[in-house]
Amino acid sequence: MSLKTEAVTLLLGDGDQQVKALDQVDVQVAAGELVVVLGPSGAGKSSLLAVCGGLRTPTSGKVWIGDVEITQLKPAQLTRLRLEKIGFVFQQSNLVPSLTALDQLLLLVHMQGRRPNAADRERARALLDEVGMVDKQNRRGNQLSGGERQRVGIARAFMTEPTLLLVDEPTSMLDTQRGRQTVELLRRACHDHQVATMMVTHDRDVLSQADRVVEIRDGHLSEFNESADVSAGAVADAAH
Amino acid sequence: MFIALRDLTYARGRFALMALVIALIAFLMTFLTGLAAGLIKNNISGLMELDITHIAFEMDDKPTYRNTMIEREQWEEWATQPGVKRMEPMGHTVFTARTQKNDPLELVLWGLRPGSLIEPAVLKGSPLGGTEEGVIVSRLLAERDGVEIGDRITLDRVLTEMEVVGIAEERNIGHIPIIYAPLRKWQEATYGPPGGPAPGEELPDVVFDFVSILALELEDDISPEQLAAIDDELATTTLDRSAFYAASTGYIEEVRTVQIIQIFLFLISAVVIGAFFSIWTIQRTKEIGLVKALGAANGYLLRDALGQALILMAIGVFLGLSLGLWSGQAFMESGRPFMFETDKIIQAMVLLVTAGLLGGALSIRKITAVDPIIALGQEQ
Numbered sequence: 001m002s003l004k005t006e007a008v009t010l011l012l013g014d015g016d017q018q019v020k021a022l023d024q025v026d027v028q029v030a031a032g033e034l035v036v037v038l039g040p041s042g043a044g045k046s047s048l049l050a051v052c053g054g055l056r057t058p059t060s061g062k063v064w065i066g067d068v069e070i071t072q073l074k075p076a077q078l079t080r081l082r083l084e085k086i087g088f089v090f091q092q093s094n095l096v097p098s099l100t101a102l103d104q105l106l107l108l109v110h111m112q113g114r115r116p117n118a119a120d121r122e123r124a125r126a127l128l129d130e131v132g133m134v135d136k137q138n139r140r141g142n143q144l145s146g147g148e149r150q151r152v153g154i155a156r157a158f159m160t161e162p163t164l165l166l167v168d169e170p171t172s173m174l175d176t177q178r179g180r181q182t183v184e185l186l187r188r189a190c191h192d193h194q195v196a197t198m199m200v201t202h203d204r205d206v207l208s209q210a211d212r213v214v215e216i217r218d219g220h221l222s223e224f225n226e227s228a229d230v231s232a233g234a235v236a237d238a239a240h
Numbered sequence: 241m242f243i244a245l246r247d248l249t250y251a252r253g254r255f256a257l258m259a260l261v262i263a264l265i266a267f268l269m270t271f272l273t274g275l276a277a278g279l280i281k282n283n284i285s286g287l288m289e290l291d292i293t294h295i296a297f298e299m300d301d302k303p304t305y306r307n308t309m310i311e312r313e314q315w316e317e318w319a320t321q322p323g324v325k326r327m328e329p330m331g332h333t334v335f336t337a338r339t340q341k342n343d344p345l346e347l348v349l350w351g352l353r354p355g356s357l358i359e360p361a362v363l364k365g366s367p368l369g370g371t372e373e374g375v376i377v378s379r380l381l382a383e384r385d386g387v388e389i390g391d392r393i394t395l396d397r398v399l400t401e402m403e404v405v406g407i408a409e410e411r412n413i414g415h416i417p418i419i420y421a422p423l424r425k426w427q428e429a430t431y432g433p434p435g436g437p438a439p440g441e442e443l444p445d446v447v448f449d450f451v452s453i454l455a456l457e458l459e460d461d462i463s464p465e466q467l468a469a470i471d472d473e474l475a476t477t478t479l480d481r482s483a484f485y486a487a488s489t490g491y492i493e494e495v496r497t498v499q500i501i502q503i504f505l506f507l508i509s510a511v512v513i514g515a516f517f518s519i520w521t522i523q524r525t526k527e528i529g530l531v532k533a534l535g536a537a538n539g540y541l542l543r544d545a546l547g548q549a550l551i552l553m554a555i556g557v558f559l560g561l562s563l564g565l566w567s568g569q570a571f572m573e574s575g576r577p578f579m580f581e582t583d584k585i586i587q588a589m590v591l592l593v594t595a596g597l598l599g600g601a602l603s604i605r606k607i608t609a610v611d612p613i614i615a616l617g618q619e620q
Contacts, residue, residue: 046616055533055613076537083535090615094530096243098250103242110242111536140250156534168616 001064002163002196003029003052008061010047010219021047022058023219029164029196034187036210037200037221044219045200046168052198053086053166054078066163083111087157087195089167089186094153095141101128101152102137105159112160127155130192131185147178154185158193165190167199171206183209243531244548258516259556265509266560266592267567269502273588274568276498278577284488286350286378286411286418290358292326294467295484296454296476303477304487305332305413305452312449314474321470323462328356329451331426334416335398340391345381348416349395351426351451358455360420365389365406368422374405375425378417382407383575393419400429400436414489424448502588506595514599517549521606526614528607533615538608545607549600553593561589 010022021044029035039045050056052063054070063070065085070078082088095104105124106116114120128134131151141149150170157165167186171179183199183206190197199210207213213224248255281288296318297303298310310329319327331351339345352359354369362376381387391404402421411418421429428436431447456478458467467478479487486492521528528541565580572578 050613050616053533055611055616079532079535079537081535082533086535088533088615090530090533091617094615096527096531098243098246103246107242107531108534111531111534111540160535 001028002031002066003027003198004064005052006062006064008048008051008058008063010044010051010056011059012047020219022051022221025061025216025219025221027198027214027221029198031163031196032191032194034190034197034199034209034211036207036213037198037216038202038204038207038213038224039200039216040202043216045202045216047219048216048221049166049168049198049200052164053088054082083108084160085163087160087162087165089150089153089157089165089170091169091172095144095149097141100138100140101133101144101155104141104152104156108156108159124155124159127158128152130158130189131155146173147182150174150178150182151185154182154189158189158195161193162195165195165197167197169201169203170199171201171203176205179203180205180209241544241547241551244544244551247548248551254520255552258513259552259559261512261516262509262553262556262596263559263563265505265512266557266589267564268560269505269588269592270561270564270585271568271571272498272501272505273585274564274571274578274580276495276502277579277581277584278572279494279498280491281579282412282415282577283491283494284413284485285409286348286413287485287488289360289409289411290455291457292328292358292455293458294456294478294480295487296456296471296474296478297487299471299475299477301477302487303479304489306334306489308332308452310451310454310476314476315451315454317474318454318456318470318476321474323459323466324456325459326357326457328353328358328455329423330358330453330455331421331423331430332413332452333426333430334414335429336396338394338396339385339387340393341386343385345385345387345393346416347381347393348413348418349426349429350418350420351423351430352420353423360408360411362406362408365404367406368420370405371403372422373402373425374422375402376406376408376420377404378412378419379407379410380412380417381419395429398429398432398434400425400432414491423451427451506591509592510595510599512599513549513553513596514603516603517545517600518603518606521545521603525610528610529612529614532610532612541607542604545604546597546601549597549604550593553596553600557589557593561585 005025005027008022008025012019012021025048037045037048051058058071070081073081099107102124105127106120109116109120125134125137128137131154133148133151133155136144136148170182170186174182187209215222215224298308315327315329318324333349335347335349337345337347359368360376363379368374368376377387387404389404393402393404427448428443431450432443437443471478568578568580
């Protein structure tokens with residue numbers, strides 16, 4: 001398994017303000033598999049991404065990326081792991097403002113302690129080509145549309161050949177058509193690069209692209225039950 | 241400095257403005273350093289050019305050139321002390337005077353034994369000793385007041401007349417130009433009766449038994465205890481170079497004023513750079529969180545940001561230094577007190593960059609406190 005969590009619990013806040021963001025979460029994602037984590041706002045989606053991405057240490061439980069149990073790692077080791085093993089796709093605006101699309105990818109090479117060479121540039125251009133952005137490689141974030149920025153973010157996530165791809169609400173800032181295109185692109189890239197991908201979203205339109213869907217509510221993770229969800233949705237619609 | 245260099249062009253307006261502020265501080269620092277050196281030279285150039293190690297004054301807690309008198313016995317004793325390589329009695333008196341064209345002058349009359357090693361080299365004319373009343377004047381008097389070789393200068397009140405026989409480099413003390421006279425002429429002007437001796441009479445010998453100070457060249461290994469013992473025995477107070485500079489009127493005050501301004505400029509530099517990078521870091525918080533989430537270590541981001549601060553300081557300092565040197569040159573050519581001392585200017589610029597980097601570093605360290613979790617839209 002590229003990603004595996006075992007009984008992960010995450011408590012946030014102190015005293016009366018303490019909430020259980022994740023409650024005994026077990027999830028596994030295999031290489032080349034796209035798992036969608038569906039849930040409403042505040043259900044624990046981002047907390048799950050943060051724990052799997054080494055951005056938060058769980059209160060209890062274990063997380064493995066490949067063979068590495070990341071809950072045992074020190075902060076500096078986690079930082080290195082994120083750079084080498086994990087690709088992140090954030091919401092639309094998460095590009096470094098001063099960098100061009102090409103530089104967004106080359107930055108990761110530089111962060112690894114190397115000056116980007118011709119091969120790195122070639123790879124970065126190939127990835128931008130894969131997401132249809134090679135023609136705009138010299139544009140900065142503020143010269144790109146929301147969908148274009150998201151595509152650059154996807155290309156960046158694959159630059160270091162990660163083991164795990166963590167995707168945070170990729171369609172939240174996009175219209176339906178662009179959102180669908182983005183998720184299709186992610187699915188294709190996930191399969192082509194054989195990267196374990198976990199995407200959190202509240203957007204049901206993207207579920208058809210997933211290899212597997214799990215649902216998170218109040219920190220509990222469960223297999224997605226489409227029929228139960230439809231009836232729940234119908235009740236909610238009727239109430240409206 | 242992958243991000244740093246790109247930030248500099250991306251936010252060039254902000255960085256240009258900051259570089260301009262640094263350039264202005266560097267300009268002020270360069271100009272002030274040159275002005276300080278110029279003022280100091282203008283104040284004590286006469287002393288700076290003396291090839292001696294110490295000056296002995298009449299015994300006093302705070303000796304000054306205006307209030308000191310040394311007797312013949314003292315200077316003759318001084319010359320025989322162990323550790324004394326050379327001793328020259330010197331006279332120092334401030335006078336007002338009139339040029340041949342009846343223009344007023346303020347001058348310091350220094351009395352020297354003609355041919356002594358402390359006599360200045362002349363740029364034009366002849367050295368002391370050719371005639372009893374022949375004097376050498378500082379170039380400033382020639383250039384500013386139109387004094388020429390062959391002119392006669394009359395000291396006010398004592399009515400002593402002197403003839404200009406030579407012109408030396410610009411030499412001042414207490415910002416007043418020096419006229420070098422034979423020691424006997426100086427003693428006559430300082431201790432003799434107004435108008436000189438009556439016709440057919442000579443001045444009494446006692447007039448020639450006093451001077452103001454003793455210019456000394458002492459052995460390097462003479463100890464403070466030895467000096468103190470000689471001073472006690474001969475009722476003098478002997479000062480080394482830095483101390484005998486400080487005995488010049490206004491010197492300490494000028495140096496301290498300039499030093500205070502320089503210290504404030506260093507502080508301003510540190511605070512301004514610190515404030516700029518503090519705001520810049522706060523504005524970049526989200527970006528820093530993102531890059532950290534992608535796997536950037538604190539060290540990587542700190543190096544990047546410090547490199548950026550260094551480049552900014554280097555550009556600003558280069559511009560300010562260039563402007564300072566250019567305007568200082570113009571200032572100097574206009575005859576104002578200004579002097580470039582490369583080592584002091586380099587020292588000031590290095591301190592300025594250090595102060596700026598220190599201020600920047602204190603602000604930039606906030607980078608380490610940014611939690612990458614903000615990249616996921618969560619709070620730290």
